[in-house]
Amino acid sequence: MAVAPGVPVPRTPWKAVVGGSIGNMVEWYDWFAYASFATYFAAAFFPDGNATAQLLNTAGIFAVGFFMRPVGGWLLGRYADRKGRKAALALTVTLMSVSALLIAVAPTYAQVGYFGAVVLLVARMLQGLSVGGEYAASATYLTEASHPRRRGFSSSFQYVSMTIGQLIGLGLLMVLQRTLSDDALHSWGWRVPFVVGAAGAAVVFYIRRGLLETEAYEEESGEGRRGTIRLLLEHKREFALVMALTMGGTVAYYTYTTYLTKKLSVPQVDV
Numbered sequence: 001m002a003v004a005p006g007v008p009v010p011r012t013p014w015k016a017v018v019g020g021s022i023g024n025m026v027e028w029y030d031w032f033a034y035a036s037f038a039t040y041f042a043a044a045f046f047p048d049g050n051a052t053a054q055l056l057n058t059a060g061i062f063a064v065g066f067f068m069r070p071v072g073g074w075l076l077g078r079y080a081d082r083k084g085r086k087a088a089l090a091l092t093v094t095l096m097s098v099s100a101l102l103i104a105v106a107p108t109y110a111q112v113g114y115f116g117a118v119v120l121l122v123a124r125m126l127q128g129l130s131v132g133g134e135y136a137a138s139a140t141y142l143t144e145a146s147h148p149r150r151r152g153f154s155s156s157f158q159y160v161s162m163t164i165g166q167l168i169g170l171g172l173l174m175v176l177q178r179t180l181s182d183d184a185l186h187s188w189g190w191r192v193p194f195v196v197g198a199a200g201a202a203v204v205f206y207i208r209r210g211l212l213e214t215e216a217y218e219e220e221s222g223e224g225r226r227g228t229i230r231l232l233l234e235h236k237r238e239f240a241l242v243m244a245l246t247m248g249g250t251v252a253y254y255t256y257t258t259y260l261t262k263k264l265s266v267p268q269v270d271v
Contacts (some may be wrong), residue, residue, distance in 0.1 A: 024161040029091065031065070034065075096197070103119075176189050
């Protein structure tokens with residue numbers, strides 16, 4: 001297939017798509033695993049009493065991750081511009097592996113009081129940084145590493161892999177609900193998905209080490225770049241419009257993917 005003069009041709013487009021997508025899948029699996037299993041570990045980190053209060057406290061920590069996502073997008077986006085897309089993708093999956101491992105080994109309230117909740121909070125903040133950086137870095141990598149005539153198709157795998165990651169998390173939840181007792185799930189079974197997530201992120205880190213840097217980045221790495229704040233100020237209307245559209249879609253998305261799954265999977269808990 002002929003390529004327009006001056007347009008860089010990707011070296012291994014399908015390897016890039018797989019490397020970028022599978023990491024994105026694991027990242028979002030870990031992100032949604034927290035929401036899917038929150039009803040089982042909420043009581044582990046907060047005092048006995050009102051189950052709804054325990055779940056709301058856990059949901060509050062879940063919300064902290066959303067405040068960290070734009071911070072992660074900005075920080076790791078700048079890192080990707082300076083060190084390369086490959087380096088940024090390796091860093092995001094490392095952060096996710098560490099955060100999943102922290103949740104998997106976090107001590108309970110009965111063992112150390114509120115320190116366990118602090119560990120959960122730190123892990124969730126790392127998840128927010130990781131997902132924020134992953135979303136931007138993987139979209140950029142998939143676009144730059146793909147064939148010039150298939151960039152829309154290749155970058156679509158970012159959203160596909162995100163949804164697959166959530167479905168895998170829900171699938172694991174159903175398997176554990178079928179194979180473990182309710183007591184076992186509340187006692188230790190909720191840690192299983194985070195162990196799986198940490199191991200999966202470690203595997204993805206190994207895969208991403210073998211990725212090639214995009215030619216687009218290598219050609220532009222020496223050029224000057226305008227700062228993020230300056231760009232936002234220059235495009236205030238577009239920034240506000242995109243943010244408003246994203247907020248509307250996000251609220252609807254998490255209503256049926258997060259709230260309803262809790263209501264349907266554990267109907268006895270009033271959320």
